Amino acid sequence: MSPGTTRKPADSLDDDDYPAYTVGRAADMLGxxxxxxxxxxxxxxxxxxxxxxxxxxxxxxxxxxxxxVRELVDQGTAIESACRIVILEDQLAEAQKINQQLRDDQSASR
Structure with a gap:
């Protein structure tokens, strides 16, 4: 959202980063x-x-x-290890996204 624009209440409904859930509600949703x-x-x-x-x-x-992380922990992975796995998965996905963008840019410039 650009500076000076007003956020409408409904804008938060589609925002994945909006902090909408309390710790109790979040824990309940995750079981x-x-x-x-x-x-x-x-x-x-x-x-x-x-x-x-x-x-x-x-x-x-x-x-x-x-x-x-909960899925990994439920499968027997230690919480610290599960956190590291999730971080590495996220880094890999980001690297793959960047590589694809570079390939697309290279193809477009040919």
Whole structure:
């Protein structure tokens, strides 16, 4: 959103980065505990935003990351290892995206 534009209330509905979920609601949606989400914060995998009252708020994007870690943990992976796997998966996806963009740019310039 550019500076000076006004955000409409409905804009947040489609924003994956909007911190809409409390720690309790997020944990409930993931079928886990607030302590699990705090552990992801301590591992620096996700950093929830804070409400004016200091309460943690999670976005849909952060919940997808947490859900992936939960899958790995449920399969027996240690939480620290699961966090590292998710980080590496994200880095790989970003590198593949950049490589594809470079290939597309190279093809277009021919």
């Amino acid at each position: 886990t505990t607030p302590a699990f989400l705090r552990a992801l914060g301590e591992a620096r995998l996700i950093t929830p935003l804070r409400s004016e009252g200091g309460h943690r708020r999670y976005s849909r994007y952060q919940l997808r990351i947490a859900a992936r």
